[in-house]
Amino acid sequence: MDIIVCVKHVPETAEAELKIDATGKGIEKSGLVFDINEWDDYALEEAVRIKEKFGGTVTAITVGSEDSDSTLRKCLARGADKAIRLTDPKFAGSDAYATAKILYNAIKNMRFDIILTGAQAGDDGSAVVGPVLAEFLKIPHATMVKKIEFADGKAIVNRELEGGLEERLEVKLPALFTIQTGINEPRYVSIMGIRKAMQKEIKVMGLADIGLGENEVGEAGSWLTIERLYVPPVEKQAEFLTGSPDEIASKIVEILKSKGLI
Amino acid sequence: MKSETRVVADMNFELTPEQKMIVETAAEIARDYGPEYWREKDRKHEFPEDFWRSLIEAGFPGIVIPEKYGGSGMGMFEMLLAMETLVSEGCGLAGEWFLCLSAVFGGLSITKHGNEAQKEKYLPKIAKGMEFCLALTEPDAGTNTLNIKTMAVKDGDEYVINGQKIFISGADRAKGMLLVTRTTPVDKAPKRTLGLTLFLVDLPNPAIEIIPIEKHGINYSKTFEVYISDLRVPQENVLGEPEKGWYLLLDTLNPERMSFSAAACGLGLLAIKKAVEYAKERRVFDAPIGAHQAIQFPLAEAKAKIEAARLLNYKAAWLYDRGQECGAEANMAKVAAVDAGIQAVYHAMQTFGGYGYAVEYDVERWWREINLIRLAPVTHQMALAYIGQHVLGLPKSY
Ligand SMILES: Cc1cc2nc3c(=O)[nH]c(=O)nc-3n(C[C@H](O)[C@H](O)[C@H](O)COP(=O)(O)OP(=O)(O)OC[C@H]3O[C@@H](n4cnc5c(N)ncnc54)[C@H](O)[C@@H]3O)c2cc1C
Ligand SMILES: Cc1cc2nc3c(=O)[nH]c(=O)nc-3n(C[C@H](O)[C@H](O)[C@H](O)COP(=O)(O)OP(=O)(O)OC[C@H]3O[C@@H](n4cnc5c(N)ncnc54)[C@H](O)[C@@H]3O)c2cc1C
Numbered sequence: 001m002d003i004i005v006c007v008k009h010v011p012e013t014a015e016a017e018l019k020i021d022a023t024g025k026g027i028e029k030s031g032l033v034f035d036i037n038e039w040d041d042y043a044l045e046e047a048v049r050i051k052e053k054f055g056g057t058v059t060a061i062t063v064g065s066e067d068s069d070s071t072l073r074k075c076l077a078r079g080a081d082k083a084i085r086l087t088d089p090k091f092a093g094s095d096a097y098a099t100a101k102i103l104y105n106a107i108k109n110m111r112f113d114i115i116l117t118g119a120q121a122g123d124d125g126s127a128v129v130g131p132v133l134a135e136f137l138k139i140p141h142a143t144m145v146k147k148i149e150f151a152d153g154k155a156i157v158n159r160e161l162e163g164g165l166e167e168r169l170e171v172k173l174p175a176l177f178t179i180q181t182g183i184n185e186p187r188y189v190s191i192m193g194i195r196k197a198m199q200k201e202i203k204v205m206g207l208a209d210i211g212l213g214e215n216e217v218g219e220a221g222s223w224l225t226i227e228r229l230y231v232p233p234v235e236k237q238a239e240f241l242t243g244s245p246d247e248i249a250s251k252i253v254e255i256l257k258s259k260g261l262i
Numbered sequence: 263m264k265s266e267t268r269v270v271a272d273m274n275f276e277l278t279p280e281q282k283m284i285v286e287t288a289a290e291i292a293r294d295y296g297p298e299y300w301r302e303k304d305r306k307h308e309f310p311e312d313f314w315r316s317l318i319e320a321g322f323p324g325i326v327i328p329e330k331y332g333g334s335g336m337g338m339f340e341m342l343l344a345m346e347t348l349v350s351e352g353c354g355l356a357g358e359w360f361l362c363l364s365a366v367f368g369g370l371s372i373t374k375h376g377n378e379a380q381k382e383k384y385l386p387k388i389a390k391g392m393e394f395c396l397a398l399t400e401p402d403a404g405t406n407t408l409n410i411k412t413m414a415v416k417d418g419d420e421y422v423i424n425g426q427k428i429f430i431s432g433a434d435r436a437k438g439m440l441l442v443t444r445t446t447p448v449d450k451a452p453k454r455t456l457g458l459t460l461f462l463v464d465l466p467n468p469a470i471e472i473i474p475i476e477k478h479g480i481n482y483s484k485t486f487e488v489y490i491s492d493l494r495v496p497q498e499n500v501l502g503e504p505e506k507g508w509y510l511l512l513d514t515l516n517p518e519r520m521s522f523s524a525a526a527c528g529l530g531l532l533a534i535k536k537a538v539e540y541a542k543e544r545r546v547f548d549a550p551i552g553a554h555q556a557i558q559f560p561l562a563e564a565k566a567k568i569e570a571a572r573l574l575n576y577k578a579a580w581l582y583d584r585g586q587e588c589g590a591e592a593n594m595a596k597v598a599a600v601d602a603g604i605q606a607v608y609h610a611m612q613t614f615g616g617y618g619y620a621v622e623y624d625v626e627r628w629w630r631e632i633n634l635i636r637l638a639p640v641t642h643q644m645a646l647a648y649i650g651q652h653v654l655g656l657p658k659s660y
Contacts (some may be wrong), residue, residue: 035286069279070279070282070283073279073283074283074286077283187319188287188290188291188319188320189283189286189287189290189320190287190319190320190321191284191287191321191322191324191325191336192321192324192334193321194280194283194284194334195280195329195334197283198279198280
């Protein structure tokens with residue numbers, strides 16, 4: 001089973017104090033700690049587990065600057081066999097669509113049985129790179145995947161739906177799955193793995209290497225442009241819950257769940 | 263801004279990508295085994311099985327073991343980075359303790375002085391988490407190691423060992439013991455520093471009885487009185503050259519010192535971080551308490567001293583990893599680290615006010631933990647005595 005995992009090097013923003021930068025279209029990056037996107041972490045782990053079970057290879061690929069090497073190295077240390085970094089000054093400003101296009105042009109000539117991506121990226125959270133990439137490649141895809149099994153050359157996957165429901169699908173291979181957190185428990189990067197990772201090469205490819213033109217990437221090749229980034233104004237909202245303590249408790253649980261807090 | 267200064271010799275403070283990844287992994291593990299976990303383990307006097315398994319999985323005990331024997335062949339510097347990070351990112355002293363017992367007492371001692379058969383027997387197992395202990399301290403010798411009484415007497419191709427040890431940590435779980443004996447009594451030895459012999463002893467052993475010592479902190483690991491009666495050990499279990507044990511032991515005691523300096527720095531950083539978080543939020547008068555210099559300055563001072571101690575400790579490791587003399591740096595780093603660490607934890611407790619005394623806020627546990635480091639592995643005074651004598655060249659004071 002040859003597996004490609006798309007990973008992204010993102011700032012950890014959950015606990016950081018974020019500031020809008022001077023352009024008004026991005027965040028102040030200095031002082032932020034960057035790491036592998038949380039969802040991609042699970043995707044990479046799933047890929048390595050599949051490889052350990054069925055054999056094959058795992059290739060981690062990213063669109064990003066040289067800084068992304070630390071994320072790729074982490075993938076190599078965790079068990080990826082190869083790493084590819086797609087880097088070009090012209091890639092800057094690419095939206096999810098243009099990013100998927102860049103990935104497509106690098107991946108279309110590679111051998112693979114499945115492609116895994118994170119369900120979304122922790123920074124811009126658009127959750128579309130995976131599906132758009134699958135469309136470019138003209139292969140089936142499933143999003144928010146929480147379980148993958150294989151039978152008769154097909155994949156059987158569970159997708160996470162709202163309210164704790166899961167949907168089970170049979171998908172023909174090759175296919176792309178976007179991975180939801182919690183599908184597995186990612187292992188620690190081991191010291192031995194780190195040693196091995198240092199001996200592996202990260203392949204770097206630019207615009208020309210993947211056969212794209214300037215106008216097909218970056219802002220020019222994007223469908224979306226960011227007009228303004230801002231902190232939503234704080235709204236005050238109060239809701240009084242009524243009923244028996246049991247009913248109130250279940251309502252609270254519902255509210256917390258719907259807000260993704262538990 | 264580009265510097266106009268000409269670089270004559272490169273002094274590099276930048277970690278390699280490999281070292282950065284070790285730090286990241288250590289931080290990740292520490293986040294999974296944070297203060298709450300240790301509060302529980304300390305209260306229940308329970309060994310942290312799952313934490314230790316995670317360290318093994320991530321290959322930490324093997325950091326200093328050569329690749330040939332299943333480790334990753336790195337140095338004491340990398341080990342210090344791992345320890346310091348584990349401690350400072352949430353594990354407290356435990357982040358250093360277990361690695362010191364296994365990897366330093368067992369792994370490093372055998373890597374440095376073991377013969378091929380001993381390396382093959384122990385190192386791959388230690389890399390996979392075999393626990394070890396060091397039996398050096400004795401009730402009647404204490405800090406005066408050369409005065410130990412535990413005797414190993416040759417009998418054919420075996421040695422028969424009798425004696426008593428005290429404060430031997432991890433002796434209940436360890437499968438191996440580095441046992442420090444005398445083969446020539448101190449009054450018969452040509453020099454006080456001669457006549458010591460080191461043994462590798464497999465545990466448990468019916469000739470070795472252990473009795474736990476109830477202690478102030480670190481209650482997730484037990485420490486023992488050890489009674490050795492007619493313990494028979496084949497002569498191939500001697501580690502390194504017989505009679506020269508004291509000199510060999512220094513290659514274990516120096517990195518042990520560095521480990522505990524890393525722990526002192528890590529504990530200080532951990533306590534400072536928690537105190538700062540608290541001091542930013544807590545208001546009793548108008549401003550957050552962190553706005554008062556009485557709170558802020560002692561923490562700032564401790565932070566500055568810790569960072570200085572870390573650098574000195576790194577230098578000690580750097581020398582050690584190059585096979586150079588490192589006793590001066592190891593002892594000076596220990597003195598600096600303990601002072602700085604104690605100041606940090608002391609003032610973190612002060613910052614928390616009454617809550618600093620409550621178990622729930624963890625500082626009281628770190629206080630109990632850091633108190634060890636002024637007493638062991640070398641007492642604060644003996645580290646100073648070393649500096650006075652060997653660094654300053656003053657007359658021997660003890
Ligand atoms: C929790 C814990 C775990 C330990 N684990 C281990 C272990 O795993 N293996 C092991 O071998 N040992 C271990 N030890 C022992 C530790 O290394 C010793 O306790 C330490 O070396 C001090 O020895 P002592 O307690 O006998 O103190 P003593 O030697 O009795 O010293 C008492 C005090 O007198 C001071 N003093 C003595 N002589 C002089 C002098 N000439 N000038 C100035 N001051 C002096 C000392 O500095 C100290 O403050 C452990 C100790 C503790 C508390
Ligand atoms: C074991 C124990 C028993 C106790 N028993 C009792 C009891 O029986 N009855 C009772 O009423 N209380 C009791 N207390 C409470 C105790 O008196 C308080 O904990 C103490 O007064 C400190 O208050 P605090 O913990 O809220 O600290 P805080 O007021 O939050 O202070 C935190 C830190 O900030 C410092 N600080 C605050 N403001 C300033 C400033 N302007 N300038 C400089 N520094 C500042 C403080 O000195 C302290 O170091 C007990 C506490 C403990 C730990």
